[in-house]
Amino acid sequence: MLTGRQEKLLKLIVENYIKTVKPVSSKALSSKLKCSSATIRNEMAALENFGFIEKTHTSSGRVPSDLGYRYYVDNIMVPRELNGEDMLKLKQIFSNNALVLSDAINKSMEIVSELTNYTAIVLGSSSNDNRIAKIEVVPIADNKMIAIIITDKGHVENRNVSIPNNVSKAEVKQTIDIISKLIVGVPLNEVSSVLEFEVKPVIDRYVKEHEALYNAFYSAFSDFTPKPNMKMSGTTNLLMSPEFDDASKIRKILNKFEDKEMIKHIKEDDDEIKIYIGSENNIDDDISVIKTYFYKDGEEGTIALIGPKRMEYDKAEALLNFIKENIGNE
Amino acid sequence: MLTGRQEKLLKLIVENYIKTVKPVSSKALSSKLKCSSATIRNEMAALENFGFIEKTHTSSGRVPSDLGYRYYVDNIMVPRELNGEDMLKLKQIFSNNALVLSDAINKSMEIVSELTNYTAIVLGSSSNDNRIAKIEVVPIADNKMIAIIITDKGHVENRNVSIPNNVSKAEVKQTIDIISKLIVGVPLNEVSSVLEFEVKPVIDRYVKEHEALYNAFYSAFSDFTPKPNMKMSGTTNLLMSPEFDDASKIRKILNKFEDKEMIKHIKEDDDEIKIYIGSENNIDDDISVIKTYFYKDGEEGTIALIGPKRMEYDKAEALLNFIKENIGNE
DNA sequence: AATTAGCACTTCTATTCCATGAATGCTATT
DNA sequence: AATAGCATTCATGGAATAGAAGTGCTAATT
Numbered sequence: 001m002l003t004g005r006q007e008k009l010l011k012l013i014v015e016n017y018i019k020t021v022k023p024v025s026s027k028a029l030s031s032k033l034k035c036s037s038a039t040i041r042n043e044m045a046a047l048e049n050f051g052f053i054e055k056t057h058t059s060s061g062r063v064p065s066d067l068g069y070r071y072y073v074d075n076i077m078v079p080r081e082l083n084g085e086d087m088l089k090l091k092q093i094f095s096n097n098a099l100v101l102s103d104a105i106n107k108s109m110e111i112v113s114e115l116t117n118y119t120a121i122v123l124g125s126s127s128n129d130n131r132i133a134k135i136e137v138v139p140i141a142d143n144k145m146i147a148i149i150i151t152d153k154g155h156v157e158n159r160n161v162s163i164p165n166n167v168s169k170a171e172v173k174q175t176i177d178i179i180s181k182l183i184v185g186v187p188l189n190e191v192s193s194v195l196e197f198e199v200k201p202v203i204d205r206y207v208k209e210h211e212a213l214y215n216a217f218y219s220a221f222s223d224f225t226p227k228p229n230m231k232m233s234g235t236t237n238l239l240m241s242p243e244f245d246d247a248s249k250i251r252k253i254l255n256k257f258e259d260k261e262m263i264k265h266i267k268e269d270d271d272e273i274k275i276y277i278g279s280e281n282n283i284d285d286d287i288s289v290i291k292t293y294f295y296k297d298g299e300e301g302t303i304a305l306i307g308p309k310r311m312e313y314d315k316a317e318a319l320l321n322f323i324k325e326n327i328g329n330e
Numbered sequence: 331m332l333t334g335r336q337e338k339l340l341k342l343i344v345e346n347y348i349k350t351v352k353p354v355s356s357k358a359l360s361s362k363l364k365c366s367s368a369t370i371r372n373e374m375a376a377l378e379n380f381g382f383i384e385k386t387h388t389s390s391g392r393v394p395s396d397l398g399y400r401y402y403v404d405n406i407m408v409p410r411e412l413n414g415e416d417m418l419k420l421k422q423i424f425s426n427n428a429l430v431l432s433d434a435i436n437k438s439m440e441i442v443s444e445l446t447n448y449t450a451i452v453l454g455s456s457s458n459d460n461r462i463a464k465i466e467v468v469p470i471a472d473n474k475m476i477a478i479i480i481t482d483k484g485h486v487e488n489r490n491v492s493i494p495n496n497v498s499k500a501e502v503k504q505t506i507d508i509i510s511k512l513i514v515g516v517p518l519n520e521v522s523s524v525l526e527f528e529v530k531p532v533i534d535r536y537v538k539e540h541e542a543l544y545n546a547f548y549s550a551f552s553d554f555t556p557k558p559n560m561k562m563s564g565t566t567n568l569l570m571s572p573e574f575d576d577a578s579k580i581r582k583i584l585n586k587f588e589d590k591e592m593i594k595h596i597k598e599d600d601d602e603i604k605i606y607i608g609s610e611n612n613i614d615d616d617i618s619v620i621k622t623y624f625y626k627d628g629e630e631g632t633i634a635l636i637g638p639k640r641m642e643y644d645k646a647e648a649l650l651n652f653i654k655e656n657i658g659n660e
Numbered sequence: 661a662a663t664t665a666g667c668a669c670t671t672c673t674a675t676t677c678c679a680t681g682a683a684t685g686c687t688a689t690t
Numbered sequence: 691a692a693t694a695g696c697a698t699t700c701a702t703g704g705a706a707t708a709g710a711a712g713t714g715c716t717a718a719t720t
C-alpha cells in the first residue's frame with residue numbers, strides 16, 4: 001500500500017504531467033512537497049517499483065504508467081464539480097422540447113467535445129422493444145410510394161417502394177391493409193419474420209399479384225432491425241494534442257477511427273461510467289476512453305469520450321455524468 | 331504556345347510525379363522521350379519559364395506547378411474509361427430500388443472514396459420545390475406526439491411535439507386538421523410564413539387553447555427550410571498520401587475538414603464537372619477538388635472528391651461522371 | 661540550328677561528433 | 691529518515707563532413 005506521501009506524490013506527478021505533457025522531475029516537485037529533491041527521488045524510486053510511474057530514458061523525469069493513471073483514477077482523483085457555464089450550455093439542449101432524444105444526445109456530446117478538446121462518440125440505436133405503431137404509405141409517383149414506419153417510442157423510418165406496373169391500385173391498398181393489420185405491435189427485430197411467416201400467407205391467399213407485391217414491400221420493410229448508428233464529434237481534437245506530434249502516430253489513430261470495427265470497441269453495456277486507460281481499451285495504447293451506457297424511451301446506446309491518456313479524467317467524468325443524468329433512465 | 335515535345339514532356343512530368351510523388355529528373359525521362367537528358371533540361375527550362383513546372387530547390391528535379399496541372403487537365407489529359415469492376419459496384423447501388431436517391435448517392439460516393447483513396451463529400455438537400463404532400467401526427471405518450479411531414483418528392487421529416495397539459499384531444503385534432511388543410515401543397519421554404527400568416531389566424535379564431543397549441547406545432551414545423559446536410563467518406567484517405575508527411579500539415583487539413591465553413595467552399599452550382607487545383611480552391615493550397623452539381627426529383631446538391639494535387643484527375647473525373655449519369659437529371 | 665557530352669556547382673540527406681543541460685542513482689553526511 | 695553532493699546517463703541541438711542527385715552552362719557534334 002502506498003504511504004500518504006507517496007500518494008500525494010503520485011497525484012502531483014499525474015496532474016503535473018497532464019498539464020505540461022513533459023516528464024516530471026524531482027526538483028520541480030520539491031517545493032510543493034516541502035522536502036528535498038533527493039527525498040522525492042527516493043519516493044519516486046518506490047513508486048516506480050510499484051509500477052505507477054516510468055522513465056522515458058535512464059536519466060529522464062517520470063511519467064505516469066497506465067497503472068499509475070489507474071491508481072489515480074480509482075483512489076486519488078476527486079469528482080469534479082461541473083462549471084456553471086458548461087452546465088448551462090448542456091442544460092439548454094436537453095430543455096429544448098422540439099429535439100428528439102437522440103438529437104439532443106448528439107448535440108450535447110458535440111458540445112462536450114468542444115469543452116474538453118477530446119473526441120466524442122455517440123453510438124445509438126432504437127432498442128428492440130420498439131414496436132411498430134403505425135404504417136403510412138404515401139404515393140409520390142405512378143409506380144413509386146414512400147412507406148413510413150412509426151414505432152410506439154416515436155422512432156420514424158422511411159423507405160422507397162417500387163410498385164410493379166401490372167398491379168392495380170386496389171391490390172396495392174389491399175396489400176397495405178393486410179400488412180398494416182398484422183404488423184402493428186410487432187417489435188422491430190421481428191418484423192422480418194412476421195412478414196415472411198404471417199403476412200405472406202395471407203397476401204398469397206387474397207391478393208392477385210401477390211408475388212410481385214409481397215416482394216416490393218418485403219424489400220422495403222425487411223431491414224428494420226435496429227441498426228446502430230455512430231456519430232463522432234471533434235474527431236480531430238484528439239490529434240491536436242502535443243503527444244501526437246508525428247505523422248505516423250496521427251495516421252495510426254485516424255486509421256482506427258475509420259475502422260468499421262471500432263464501433264464494437266466503443267460499445268458499453270454497463271450502466272456505470274467506465275474508464276479504460278491505454279492498454280485497457282481495445283482501440284489504442286496511447287489513448288484513454290471514458291464511456292457509459294444509456295437507455296431511455298426505447299433509445300439505447302453508448303456515449304464515449306476519447307482523449308489522450310493524460311486526459312482530465314475528473315472533468316470528463318463530470319461531463320458524462322451530467323449528460324447521463326439529463327438523459328434520465330427508465 | 332507549347333511545342334509538341336514540350337507538351338509531351340509536361341505530360342510525362344505530371345504523370346511521373348503523380349505516380350512517384352518525387353521531383354522528376356531529366357535523366358529519368360530521357361529514355362521515354364528518345365533524346366538526351368541535356369535536351370530535356372533545355373525543354374524543362376522552357377516549361378519552367380512558362381510557369382508550368384517548378385524546382386523545390388536549385389538543383390532538384392521538377393514538380394508540376396498549379397498552372398502545370400491546369401494545363402495538363404485542360405489540354406493534355408484524355409478522359410479515362412471507367413474500369414468494368416468499379417462500374418459494376420456503382421451500378422448495383424443505383425439499381426437497388428429500395429434505396430432513396432440521397433442514400434444511393436451517399437453510398438456510391440463512399441465506394442468512390444475507397445476506389446480512389448481520396449475524400450468524398452456529398453452536400454445535399456431537398457430542393458425548394460418540394461411541397462408538403464401530407465402531414466401525419468402520431469401520439470406516442472400522453473402529452474407527446476410525433477409529427478411527420480412528407481413532401482411530394484418523397485422526402486420525409488419528423489419532429490417531436492409536446493402537447494400542453496390543459497388542452498383536450500379534440501382541440502389537438504382540430505388544430506392538426508386546420509394545419510393539414512392549409513399547409514398541403516406549400517413549398518418547404520414557405521411553411522414558416524404560411525403557418526404564421528394563414529394558419530395562426532384560423533387557429534386563433536376556432537381553437538380554444540390557441541396560443542399554447544400554435545406554439546407547440548410552430549416550433550416543430552417552423553424549421554423546414556431545406557437544410558443542407560454534408561456527408562464525408564474516407565476523411566482520412568487524403569491524409570495518408572506521402573506528401574502529408576508531417577503532423578502540422580495533417581493538422582492543417584484536419585482543421586479545414588472540421589471547419590463548419592467548409593460546407594460553403596464545397597458547394598457547386600455549375601452542372602459541369604469542375605476541377606479546382608491547389609490555389610484555385612478555397613480550402614487548401616496543397617489539395618485539389620473535383621466537383622459537380624446534381625438535381626433530380628427534388629433533391630439537389632454537390633458531390634465532390636478531395637485529393638492531393640497530384641490526384642489522378644482522369645480517374646476522378648470518370649467516376650464523378652459515371653455517378654452523375656446514374657443520378658440522371660430532370 | 662538543334663542536340664549532346666562534359667563538368668562545375670548547388671543543395672539535400674544522412675552520419676558523426678561534440679558540448680550542453682537536465683535528470684537520475686548512489687554514497688556519505690546530518 | 692532526510693539531505694547534500696557528485697558521478698553518470700541520455701536527449702538535444704549544432705557544426706562538420708561526405709556522398710548523391712540534380713541542374714545549368716559551355717563547347718563540341720550532328
